[in-house]
Amino acid sequence: MPGPLLAGRPTLPGIALLVVDVQPSFAVPDAIVEGIRALSRPLYTVATVERHDESVTPFERQLGWKPAPDDESLVAADRIFVKHGYLPPAELIDHLRDRKTERVYVCGIQADTCCLAAGFMLFDAGLHPTLLQWLSVGSSLDRSADLGARLWEHHFGSVLRGPGELELSK
Numbered sequence: 636m637p638g639p640l641l642a643g644r645p646t647l648p649g650i651a652l653l654v655v656d657v658q659p660s661f662a663v664p665d666a667i668v669e670g671i672r673a674l675s676r677p678l679y680t681v682a683t684v685e686r687h688d689e690s691v692t693p694f695e696r697q698l699g700w701k702p703a704p705d706d707e708s709l710v711a712a713d714r715i716f717v718k719h720g721y722l723p724p725a726e727l728i729d730h731l732r733d734r735k736t737e738r739v740y741v742c743g744i745q746a747d748t749c750c751l752a753a754g755f756m757l758f759d760a761g762l763h764p765t766l767l768q769w770l771s772v773g774s775s776l777d778r779s780a781d782l783g784a785r786l787w788e789h790h791f792g793s794v795l796r797g798p799g800e801l802e803l804s805k
Contacts, residue, residue, distance in 0.1 A: 646679040647803055651736045653727075653757075653764075654682040654710045655743030655750045656718075660702040663709060663744065663772065670770050670798075671710050671742055677803060679734065682712035683723050685749070692720035721752040728760045738763045740801075742770035746783025751790075758791055765793040767801070 654671055657663050687694060687701040695701040708715055716727045731739065739757050741750050741764050750771060757764040766780075766787040773780040784794045795801055 644676075647677060649735065649737040650678060650803070651731055651734065651739050652678040652680045653723075653739050653741045653743075653753060654680060654708065654712060655723075655741060655753055656683055656685045656745070657709045657743050658684050658702070658706040659709065660685070660706050661744045661772075667742075667770055667772060668709050674740075674742075674767075674770065674801075675710060675712065678740070679736075680710070680712040681714045681716065681727060681730065682708040682710055683716050683718045683727070683743075683749075683753070684708050686717050686719060688719050721749050723753050723756055725756075728756055728762075731757075731762060732760065736762060738765065740765050740767050740795075742767040744772055745774045746771040746780035747773050747777065747786055748783075751783060751786055754787060754791055763793065764791050765795060766791075768794055768796045769798065 652675055684706055685702045687704045689695055716724050718724050739762050741753055743750055754764040768780050768784045771780040772778055773783050787794045
């Protein structure tokens with residue numbers, strides 16, 4: 636579904652920002668939400684929103700928890716993709732390929748699960764995923780996102796730990 640960002644604004648070619656599950660169901664620190672919003676201005680931005688549908692993903696039955704059935708992204712995006720479970724929908728990959736995206740900066744919720752699942756999909760699709768650790772939160776095992784960053788480095792080799800490391804060019 637289209638998002639609320641201005642379609643005509645200039646963005647950097649070949650680069651996209653993927654915002655994973657930054658939504659009211661998750662306790663996202665305000666500083667992270669604001670940091671992602673600022674970064675979304677010069678970048679083509681896509682976001683995922685996790686919604687609950689027990690018939691698709693058994694969160695409540697297996698984990699005793701569920702996201703809301705109607706959450707919206709806390710970050711405006713050019714395109715928003717609804718997902719049910721850890722993986723982003725395949726349409727997200729198709730959309731990025733159609734836009735000739737090469738590098739995807741990834742940030743958001745659960746660097747060690749949902750962001751990591753997105754990283755595997757991006758990597759397997761031939762794209763270059765990079766985790767933005769300072770704009771990510773880990774799972775309840777490690778809210779700092781250090782575990783997620785270590786997993787990203789091991790699997791994809793690309794983690795940025797602070798905004799000074801960000802290169803906004805191909």
